[in-house]
Amino acid sequence: MNPEFEHLYQALSKVDGFIYPNEIELSWSILIVLYPFITGLVAGAFILASLERVFNVKSLKPTYVIALLTSFAFLLVATMPLIFHLGQPLRAWEIMMTPHLTSAMAIFGFVYLWYLMIVLLLEIWFDYRYDLVLWARESKGIKKWMYKALALGSDDISPKSLKLDDKLGYIVTVIGIPSAFLLHGYVGFIFGSIKANPWWSTVMMPIIFLFSAMVSGIALVMVLYIVINHLRKQKIDMLCLDTIAKYLFYIIIIDFTMESLDQIHRIYEAEESFEIISLLISGHLNFTLLIMQVGLGMFLPLATLGIIQFYKPEEKLRKLIYFITGILVLIGIFFMRWNVVIGGQLFSKSFLGFTSFKLSLIGPEGFLMASIWLVVPFFILAFLLWLFPPWKKTPVEH
Template sequence: MSNLALKLEHKSTKSTDTKVFKIWISALTVAFLAGGYFIVERMITGLSATNLSSITPWGAWIAFYIFFVGLSAGSFLLSTLIYVFGMEEYERIGKAALFTAIVCMIVALTFVLMDLGRPERLMNAIIYWNVTSPLGWEVHFYLVYIALLMVELYIAMREDLVRAANTNTLKGFVARLLTSKNSTINTLTKKRDHMWMKILGTIGIPIAILGVHGGTGTIFAMVKARPAWNTAIFPIIFVVSAMVSGTALLLAMYVIKRKVQKKPIDQKMIISLSKLMAGFLIIDLGLQFYEYLTGWYGLEIEHLDTLATMMASDLSWSFWGVQMFLGAVVPLTIVFWKKTNQNINALLVAAILIVVGIIGVRFNIVVPSLVVPVFHELPWGDYFPTVKEWMVSVGVVAMGLLIYSIGELLLPIEETAEEVSHNGK
């Protein structure tokens, strides 16, 4: 093929990518504005827009909150496999994992803001730190975690920012704002960046496990009045399911983006990631099994009622249909069946289904436990999200996708073939 033909093909591909990106941003903007109307209404009218009550004080927004915190922690922990443990086969998604972790935390905390009865008092948890409160520690862990993610992402991008600063593009303009004129790339700076990535990643591992998503699980586990939450294994399940959802999300994002851009897909990495994802899922299912088994054998009436509500009531479709069938049986079949375990499209479906399944897990954690009354003399709860709750959720998620999409436009998030395999060495 001649140079002219190659240039024309590149120009055509770039034009198509620009058109698709504009359509994507337009759709997200419409979704954000539609949801934004209901967000404003919620801020004005309070929680009357929801089906929450004194019996069932948490609902969809808290379920989405723990879902996105899990996506963040899982994405970050996956990045540590690259930057701390040197698993370079996943390096193509390294920076995307860190950026995804940041965006997911923004979305998660926005959902918390939506759920607060008095959102203007949000800063009180930071200013008036009750050191005996797990929630007080959790808030401060979040701040440290987000700061660490931002610093680590900047170091991961530094080399690309220095290169981009010399180009006359939008990314080049942003890169010049983020770097100094004296910034250079050489063997010494590469080793320094690699060292700091390893240090920050190592520091971040206990913060993510014990403080962020394990800490989120601890908030639930400390609620003595809810037997289904009040177990020592509960925070561990949160962390493992975070690894499941984070790996699945990054696999799905990578494949979808490459397909839309009509770029080659690293099949070997996708197959390896899918096996890693399936391994985490099997461990998660094992932990959940023992959690349910001990609850059943404990014969505590509130715990048994919670299990019955989750597995044998009008809400059981979420457990059997979403969590177990779509989120576990189908993906594991795809990953381990010889006819599908090498197929990129099939593995993409498996990853998407696992993400959907983990959403079901989060709803099954929050709702059934709160529907069951603390005392049998009290009335049972009856909760399902209102249209307004769903629309607020659509707006918040669209906001997160907009942040990520615009971030990818302005920052060197995506790894190129030339950048992979060095990692500061």
């Protein structure tokens, strides 16, 4: 048999009920799951950084720079899954050159650029400028020139200019908070605005995406802070870790409430799509939604972090609990994105049937490709931590 037909027969054998011919295969696969996941980590990590800078949560100071660099490392990769999903990476720049104002994706290009160039790069630059000048003076060879170029050749570290840097950095962070909200709220909007799909089309989507982004970003920085200090054999600032965990706990509660509200709304409204969505949740998304997203990714961390707010075990155990909880939260949020992206394509627009999805190991949309884009930001972060070590920063009195 023609291999093309064989593939079709295989896909057809997994179809339940009635679906339209173009719904047999999913057009958005794991790379599109990664896009909101990685963007969420960016926004979440930045918001954690801004807690220290703008909201003056001083105990979070040890993670301020790590959070900023994490946000930057992940932002650099955020669009890569999209570009590789397109299959025409060399055409990607056209979205910027001839943007269509009615295209939600084209506008994302500018939201992304605004966040990268105006918010993150500027904030990191203002924060590091003093150290860049000092490192340029101390270093030798290529590193010296690199630091000098990054400091834009300026050697000015007078108290007056440092004060101005601090002020401008603060303003950038203040602008950065709504920008981070905009960045990830916008990703939610891209899904929420697809009115043809009842699983996506809800005005709550940007808000849910935003809070889940904060949850994942904070969890990531918490895990990274533990890992970095473990690798550097340094003592962890437990007050800082406890504070991150406390904020993580609060934001998970808000995220949980928002997602529950959305579901209650759906259940009470019980629109014509309700039946197929209930079947979707109890059937195809049974494992990824009920067990991975809600059970492991939300209830378990909520319970653990909740207990720790009242009863604090000894440091070593607490660190281990925070580490495991952070990983669970990240897995949970990954599956939240999975359930939105993949779940939304599993049921037919006729509301009468389902198709199925099997993740392949290799290929342009396979597990390995996705793993690459999930691992690359950690290498970028390692490079950034080597080039701009936060632990070698000279403290400046703000």
